[in-house]
Amino acid sequence: MKPIVSAPGFLVWIGITLMAAGRLCMAGSHSASALPRSTPEAQGVASAAIREFVEVADREVNAMNSFMLVRHGQVIAEGWWTPYAPEVPHMLYSLSKSFTSTAVGLAVTEGKLSIDDEVLKFFPEDAPSEPTNNLKAMRVHDLLRMSTGHQTEPRLSDTNAIPWTKLFLAHPVPNKPGTHFLYNTAGTYMQSAIVQKAVGQTVLDYLRPRLFEPLGIENPTWGTSPQGISLGGYGLNIRTEDIAKFGQLYFQKGRWNGKQLVPAAWVEAATARQTSNGSNPKSDWDQGYGYQFWRCRHNAYRGDGAFGQYCLVMPEQDAVVAITSGTRDMQAVLNLIWDKLLPAFQQSPLPENKAEQKKLKETLAGLTLRWPEGTPSSPNEPTHKEFRFPANNSKLESVRFLPVYGNPTTLTMRMNGTEYRLVCGYKDWAKARFAFGSFKEQPVAASGAWTSDSLIVRICFYETPTILNLKLHPSGDELLCDADYNVAFGPTKQPQLIGRAR
Secondary structure (H helix, E strand, O other), X not given: OOOOOOOOOOXXXXXXXXXXXXXXXXXXXXXXOXXXXXXXXXXOOOHHHHHHHHHHHHHHOOOEEEEEXXXXXXXXXXXXXXXXXXXXXXXXHHHHHHHHHHHHHHHHHOOOOOOOOEHHHHOHHHOOOOOOHHHHHOEHHHHHOOOOOOOOOOOOOOOOOOOHHHHHHHOOOOOOOOOOOOOOHHHHHHHHHHHHHHHOOOHHHHHHHHHHHHHOOOOOXXXXXXXXXXXXXXXXXXXXXXXXXXXXXXXXXXXXOOEEOOOHHHHHHHHOOOEOOOOOOOOOOOOXXXXXXXXXXXXXXXXEEOOOEEEEEEHHHOEEEEEEEOOOOHHHHHHHHHHHHHHHOOOOOOOOOHHHHHHHHHHHHOOEOOOOOOEOOOOOOOOOOEEEOOOOOOOEEEEEEOOOOOOOOEEEEEEOOEEEEEEOEOOOOEEEEEEEOOEEEEEEXXXXXXXXXXXXXXXXXXXXXXXXXEEEEEEOOEEEEEEEEOOOOOOOEOOOEEEEEO
16 A cells, blocks of 8 residues: 555564563464564574664554564564454455465466456456457556556445446556556456456465465455455455565565475566656655565565555565554654664674563563553543434444443443443453444454543554544533544544433
């Protein structure tokens, strides 16, 4: 995805204890399919440099979810900000595109299709009655390079009654394919649809035995279109270590455990500069584009997704960085890697430094998303009232403060006909299931605190980068509800809602 705009919070280490809250990340606790673990010094990186990276990032980058650093094929740094956890899958957004590209490469290798095939060849039933010459000229490699010839991106939505492939082919193609770069998620969907046409399986099912299972990526999920086609350009959910494995596979030119999973020639082509897309030397979005991979500064390349989902491969340093986050300033995350981590890579192992390793361990042991500041309770808490709201886009129907003695504050919130009990952990995260607005019911963790007149609740949808901030201000028989998200594709701040006591 293209970069979005600013925020604070970040980073992590080693196969040792992580999180007093019950998460353990020790070398012996990893499954047989896990990447091997090592200390930073053994792989030529100073623990002190990683700690500095963690501390600066924690101050300056908001809503980091997870981080893993691999050097010479060994995990030397890893961590999750509570309530995020190593076993929890995470939404990848457009980082999914790099996996779709891999499926195309495998299908090409198996002789199921060619990157020189015309796109129309696969969908004669969806073609316009009189396709333009530019549409006729569009080929699979134009989809891969984001050079379809479109001036605007086709918009595909679940509300479309027309098949998405037909919508794509009906969209104007004013430019000759191959001559104009336009970031185009619909074009990645077409790659997914082409693979499904060619092999008779969704991209998810096609990749299971060829990529996911050999890498030890367990239970990947991938959303589908109304036509049952993997979304391609987004919708894949896997764990942080799975992202790191994918990056390591590409660094190893497609080899894994002695087997060639992805042809080396495809890896080279997919991560090379296939399209020019800008000239700003300070932007990691202007360094060229491959086959669904971005070129980066410092001769690196990456797959990335909205709000800071990263699989960054640094071939010259023999390093891979996997990151999930919820930030509006994606460039700032990369800048921090270049400023703090890049200079730390040394050619040879360093002497073990137990004192610095201990400091790093202590720094990382307390990683958590920021919770609201305030007091655990309020004398003005309206525990005997239920506040009801008129119809609204957030689908909030009512809020009731439960009369729970002691801490923490507990709410029942009725959303779109379903009542949810939400415990607001005080300087902690309490897990539950919850829905709000466009977010369907899913796992969340909540933290809350009272200011002088309001309850501040932070709700983390921890399989995604999204955090919902609520300010509930009781005033007599009214309850004012202000809501905003840390990141969103539309407005982050939502209209104020006013509930009234029964």
